Amino acid sequence: MKKKILVTGGAGYIGSHVIKALGEKGYEILIYDNLSTGYKELVLYGELVIGDIADITVFDRVIEDFKPDAVMHFAASIQVHESVLNPLKYYRNNTINTLNLVELLLKKKIRHFIFSSTAAVYGTPESTEPVSELSLLKPINPYGASKMAVEYMLKDLSPVEKDFNYISLRYFNVAGADQEGRIGQKYHEATHLITRCLKAAKAEISRLEIYGTDYSTPDGTCIRDYIHVDDIAEAHIVALEYLFKKSINDIFNCGYGHGYSVREVVKTAKEVTGVDFPVEEAGRRAGDPPYLVADNTKIREELGWKPKHDDLSYIVKTAWNWEKKL
Ligand code: UDP
Numbered sequence: 001m002k003k004k005i006l007v008t009g010g011a012g013y014i015g016s017h018v019i020k021a022l023g024e025k026g027y028e029i030l031i032y033d034n035l036s037t038g039y040k041e042l043v044l045y046g047e048l049v050i051g052d053i054a055d056i057t058v059f060d061r062v063i064e065d066f067k068p069d070a071v072m073h074f075a076a077s078i079q080v081h082e083s084v085l086n087p088l089k090y091y092r093n094n095t096i097n098t099l100n101l102v103e104l105l106l107k108k109k110i111r112h113f114i115f116s117s118t119a120a121v122y123g124t125p126e127s128t129e130p131v132s133e134l135s136l137l138k139p140i141n142p143y144g145a146s147k148m149a150v151e152y153m154l155k156d157l158s159p160v161e162k163d164f165n166y167i168s169l170r171y172f173n174v175a176g177a178d179q180e181g182r183i184g185q186k187y188h189e190a191t192h193l194i195t196r197c198l199k200a201a202k203a204e205i206s207r208l209e210i211y212g213t214d215y216s217t218p219d220g221t222c223i224r225d226y227i228h229v230d231d232i233a234e235a236h237i238v239a240l241e242y243l244f245k246k247s248i249n250d251i252f253n254c255g256y257g258h259g260y261s262v263r264e265v266v267k268t269a270k271e272v273t274g275v276d277f278p279v280e281e282a283g284r285r286a287g288d289p290p291y292l293v294a295d296n297t298k299i300r301e302e303l304g305w306k307p308k309h310d311d312l313s314y315i316v317k318t319a320w321n322w323e324k325k326l
Contacts, residue, residue: 002028003070004030004067005028007071010038011035011040012033012037013229017233019045022237023044032075039186056101056104059101063105063108063110069110070112072116072236078143081191083141087142091146095149098115098150099150099153102157115150117148117151117168121139121147121151123140128290130294133170133253133298137151151168154249155249167248170251174228174229175229176230176319177321178230194265194269197265197266198319198323207280208278209280211285211288212282212284213281217261217290221263223290225259228311228318234308235254235303239252252302256310259291265316
């Protein structure tokens with residue numbers, strides 16, 4: 001019997017790549033997405049039900065009909081800047097909606113849950129070492145705090161709900177697109193570095209601004225751990241398969257364990273696109289930590305995750321391939 005997976009937010013960027021991976025593995029999939037930031041055409045497998053997780057009675061019916069073996073929960077608000085301006089939206093969409101969803105799963109006796117968390121829970125790490133799952137959690141914006149609150153909630157729940165098991169995955173800087181160019185990131189407003197480089201290469205924006213060149217890093221710009229979206233998708237598959245075998249409640253970083261500076265990303269983007277787009281050195285963007293790199297030992301050793309695309313050029317190439325089609 002094929003296992004049934006219900007995926008909230010499966011029409012979004014990361015969710016749609018996970019749907020692709022689940023579909024290729026033969027899972028039966030139902031996607032629940034309100035299409036606020038998702039797109040029907042990104043859904044390559046499964047059935048899409050358009051709905052909001054805030055609409056808990058509809059969601060209840062969907063779960064009742066589909067009877068999933070596991071739920072993967074991507075539906076969330078994810079813009080750091082917006083979270084600062086509208087924190088309640090983030091606590092409502094990310095924290096309260098997840099609480100209601102988890103309560104429903106308990107009621108329906110659905111035992112496996114995968115939660116999309118974020119490296120934003122770490123805030124500004126004090127050292128330049130990669131952060132491990134045991135590093136201090138100190139989010140510096142409502143987005144990170146709204147996700148951390150769920151992590152705490154799940155952790156507090158586990159001793160009392162022994163039949164309910166979850167894995168939270170903390171994503172670092174997810175980028176890139178499907179190798180065949182079928183799916184990738186679509187957005188209302190592009191804020192991420194790689195995407196903005198590509199927009200500059202397409203002359204959709206006049207220049208790429210580097211936010212801060214006076215950080216205490218080798219070239220003065222911030223360092224991030226960029227991970228290809230298909231490797232993130234694969235992390236969900238190994239997490240899911242592990243949950244089906246073992247009753248664990250745990251948290252794993254998803255990153256490659258090394259980072260690139262903004263200048264290095266810009267250089268790679270120029271090489272990949274062949275466009276010497278204009279770059280301007282600008283002031284720091286509020287809330288950017290100088291270093292944010294994952295210690296990924298735990299997910300590799302405990303879940304057996306093996307990344308396949310740890311290559312910045314490949315990440316940018318697949319993103320460029322997709323971007324040109326938009
Ligand atoms: N960044 C930049 N110019 C841009 C967009 C981002 O210099 O147009 C920098 C940003 O300050 C950070 C890094 O690129 O140091 C990654 O930012 P992004 O928004 O992609 O991801 P974040 O790490 O904030 O989640």
